Amino acid sequence: MSTSVPRTALADGTEIDVLGYGVYKVPPEDTAGLCSTALAAGYRLLDTAALYGNETGVGAAARAFLEGADRQDLFITSKVWNDDHGFDATLRAFDATMDRLGLDRLDLYLIHWPCAPRDLYVESWRALDRLRAEGRVRSIGVSNFQRPHLERLVTETGVVPAINQIELHPYLQQRELRAFHALHGIATQAWSPLGRGRVLDDPVIVRISEELGCTPAQVILRWHLQHGILTIPKASSRERISSNLDVFGFTLEEAHVADLDVLDRDQRFGSHPDRVG
Numbered sequence: 426m427s428t429s430v431p432r433t434a435l436a437d438g439t440e441i442d443v444l445g446y447g448v449y450k451v452p453p454e455d456t457a458g459l460c461s462t463a464l465a466a467g468y469r470l471l472d473t474a475a476l477y478g479n480e481t482g483v484g485a486a487a488r489a490f491l492e493g494a495d496r497q498d499l500f501i502t503s504k505v506w507n508d509d510h511g512f513d514a515t516l517r518a519f520d521a522t523m524d525r526l527g528l529d530r531l532d533l534y535l536i537h538w539p540c541a542p543r544d545l546y547v548e549s550w551r552a553l554d555r556l557r558a559e560g561r562v563r564s565i566g567v568s569n570f571q572r573p574h575l576e577r578l579v580t581e582t583g584v585v586p587a588i589n590q591i592e593l594h595p596y597l598q599q600r601e602l603r604a605f606h607a608l609h610g611i612a613t614q615a616w617s618p619l620g621r622g623r624v625l626d627d628p629v630i631v632r633i634s635e636e637l638g639c640t641p642a643q644v645i646l647r648w649h650l651q652h653g654i655l656t657i658p659k660a661s662s663r664e665r666i667s668s669n670l671d672v673f674g675f676t677l678e679e680a681h682v683a684d685l686d687v688l689d690r691d692q693r694f695g696s697h698p699d700r701v702g
């Protein structure tokens with residue numbers, strides 16, 4: 426039986442699933458199969474990137490799914506890689522992504538990292554704005570942007586990203602950036618929501634999962650959802666893919682949320698945006 430994922434509206438009006446399936450490090454040869462498993466389980470948002478080398482598999486699963494569904498039932502995200510910053514290079518990268526996906530429209534296109542030392546992210550942002558104006562992508566956003574990068578985009582282009590996709594889990598709660606997003610109508614989407622699996626054995630999370638009779642991953646994903654944070658967990662087995670989606674039939678109590686809120690320790694499992702250039 427498949428679960429239906431609630432959607433929420435971005436500031437630009439596009440409806441987006443609050444939880445999707447991320448495919449970073451999913452091997453290209455496994456991607457179509459695992460994405461089809463995720464779609465059969467009820468996921469409708471697939472998060473890929475040029476970097477991941479598996480857009481072709483995502484596209485194959487998407488096209489197979491669309492044989493029996495409307496395009497609006499599916500939400501595909503991809504991202505422009507660091508080597509393709511700049512206006513023209515970003516437009517070319519988008520075309521290559523769409524060729525690999527085999528789709529004529531993307532739902533969300535993100536600048537993967539600001540790469541501040543290259544100083545080209547504003548030009549890439551203008552390219553994304555062009556793609557949206559042309560109707561080739563429904564929503565545009567960024568990833569791993571910090572407050573100064575966001576401020577510069579808005580100052581120089583007047584176009585506010587619909588989303589900033591950032592590393593976010595109980596050990597890295599990003600409170601200041603989330604508050605800035607809220608003030609400017611930017612949705613927060615969490616990557617590595619499970620801390621790449623390394624937050625799952627935290628004693629507080631395990632204790633709450635035992636109290637509620639659910640998995641530690643489900644506790645963490647509920648915590649994101651109850652804070653209004655969109656999320657895209659990755660998993661490699663049918664069982665984990667399904668159970669990570671089965672988070673809409675229970676809620677954490679306020680005390681549970683408070684216990685998770687104090688786990689923040691500014692710990693990253695991925696790169697710091699200042700170190701990716």
Ligand SMILES: NC(=O)c1ccc[n+]([C@@H]2O[C@H](COP(=O)([O-])OP(=O)(O)OC[C@H]3O[C@@H](n4cnc5c(N)ncnc54)[C@H](OP(=O)(O)O)[C@@H]3O)[C@@H](O)[C@H]2O)c1
Pocket residue numbers: 446447448449450472473537568569590591615616617618619620621622623625640642643657658659660661662665668669695
């Ligand atoms: N924008 C960016 O810069 C950026 C960076 C990183 C990731 N992302 C996106 O965010 C997505 C998720 O992040 P992530 O893949 O880094 O990490 P994650 O979703 O936090 O964690 C994935 C890890 O947790 C394990 N796992 C998943 N569900 C589990 C469960 N129910 N029980 C136990 N273990 C479980 C997975 O194992 P198995 O795979 O073995 O099942 C995998 O090792 C990515 O796939 C990608 O789409 C974006």
